Amino acid sequence: MIEIERKFLVQSQVYKQEATKNTQIIQAFLNTAPERTVRIRIKGDRGFITVKGIGNNSGTSRFEWEKEITLAEAESLLPLCEPGIISKIRYEVPVGNHLFEVDEFQDLHAGLVVAEVELESENQFFEKPVWLGEEVTGDSRYYNSYLSKHATPL
Numbered sequence: 001m002i003e004i005e006r007k008f009l010v011q012s013q014v015y016k017q018e019a020t021k022n023t024q025i026i027q028a029f030l031n032t033a034p035e036r037t038v039r040i041r042i043k044g045d046r047g048f049i050t051v052k053g054i055g056n057n058s059g060t061s062r063f064e065w066e067k068e069i070t071l072a073e074a075e076s077l078l079p080l081c082e083p084g085i086i087s088k089i090r091y092e093v094p095v096g097n098h099l100f101e102v103d104e105f106q107d108l109h110a111g112l113v114v115a116e117v118e119l120e121s122e123n124q125f126f127e128k129p130v131w132l133g134e135e136v137t138g139d140s141r142y143y144n145s146y147l148s149k150h151a152t153p154l
Helices: 071-080
Strands: 002-010 021-031 036-043 046-053 061-069 086-095 098-105 113-118 132-135
Touching: 021 071, 036 071, 046 071, 061 071
Parallel strands: none
Antiparallel strands: 002 061, 002 113, 002 132, 021 036, 021 086, 036 046, 046 061, 086 098, 098 113
């Protein structure tokens, strides 16, 4: 239940040509305390509840527990969330032996595009695609819980 991931800004739209899938995501937070964020997410026609713990010093690893819930349950929980709904399109982009999830934010955060790659260890090698920009792993300004309450840090 430890999630290890690195996060990057995206510097071109080439990822769209390489994507194998894209899905609309709507999400909000029942709790945005850094020690325990609780997220409600609608991903396409599926619902999820996710609990995340505080990250380690580098921001690369943290506890994550996720459970699929019904779409109706997710829709009924959204109104209970703190103000600030995030809307984005997630592109799944295979690169080498890894899958990058590229989030193209909409509405108040239009123009922000962030890529994440999940790893098996913090030092695991992964191929970096040409469209990958500055690394923002551990920069809380790019956490979805932060973005739900603040403007895009561009």
